[in-house]
Amino acid sequence: MKKVLSFDIDQTLNIAKTPIPDEIADLLIGCLDHYEICPISGQKFDQFLIQIVNRLVERGVTSEQMKHMHLFVAQGTQYYRYSPEKADASYDEGNWEQVYNFPLTDEEVEKITAAIEQAAKELGLWEEDKLQDGDEIIENRLSQVTFSALGQKAGTEEKYAWDPDTKKREKIVARAKELAPEFDYEIGGTTSINAIKPGMNKEFGMTKLLEELDVDKSEILYFGDMTQPGGNDYPVVQMGIDTITVRSHEDTAYALRGILGVTE
Helix, strand or coil: CCCEEEECCECCCECCCCCCCHHHHHHHHHHCCCCEEEEECCCCHHHHHHHHHHHHHHCCCCHHHHCCEEEEEHHHCEEEEECCCCCCCCCCHHHEEEEEECCCCHHHHHHHHHHHHHHHHHCCCCCHHHCCCCCCCEEECCCCEEEECCCCCCCHHHHHHHCCCCHHHHHHHHHHHHHCCCCEEEEECCCEEEEECCCCCHHHHHHHHHHHHCCCHHHEEEEECCCCCCECCHHHHHCCCEEEECCCHHHHHHHHHHHHHHHC
16 A cells, blocks of 8 residues: 655656646645655756745644655755644645755765766856856755756756757766766756766665654655666666656646545
C-alpha cells in the first residue's frame, strides 16, 4: 500500500519555472488527505514556495493538510517540513522548519562554478547576453550548484527551444567532468545542469525521505520526467522505487485523478 506520493517539479507538476496550475493544486490538496506528499527537485526552497506551496494556499489548503507536505530541496539534500503550533491555525510561511542541510564548502562551489563556466564558454554555450536584469547563469543553491543556460527569468518558450534533446547540456557535462572530475553533473528541467558531490543526488534525497518519514521503498510512488539514464530522476528508478514517467503535468494530473478516484 502506498503511503507517499513523491514528485519532481518542472515538467512533472507544472510548465518549467511556473506556478503549478489550478488542477494540479486541487489534486495535490486532495492527495494530502490520504498521503504524505513529497516534492523533490534541484530547486531552492523559495522556488518550492512560489511554484507549489503558495498555489496550495491560494486554492484553500488547510494547516492540517500542510502537515503532510514535505519539501525535499536541492535533490533532497535539504529537507523542510511544516509544523504549525496548532492544527487549526492559519497558514504561516514562518512555520516551515529546516530539518537538515548538507551544504557544499565555498571551495567546492568555486571549483564547480569555474568548471561549468569554462566548459560552456569553450563550447560557445555561455549566453550571458540573453540574461534579464538581475539574473544569473550559475546559482549557488548551498548543497548544489545549478547552471541555467538562459537564467531563471527567461521565458518558457525560449527555455523549451534551447536544448530540447539535451545534446548541448550533455556536451557541457562531459567537459565540466574533465575539468572537475570530483563532482557529479545531472541534466534536469529544460536548460539546467545540477552539480553535486558524488552521491548527493535524488538517491540520497529519497534515502533520507525513507528515514525521515519511516517508510519502505514499496510504500512510495514517484513521478518524474527525466527518468532516462543521465536524467536527474534516474537515481530513483535505480533504487527500485515504483516510478511513473510523465511527459508533462497533464500526464501527472491524469494519474492523480485515477489515484484519488480509487482512494475516495
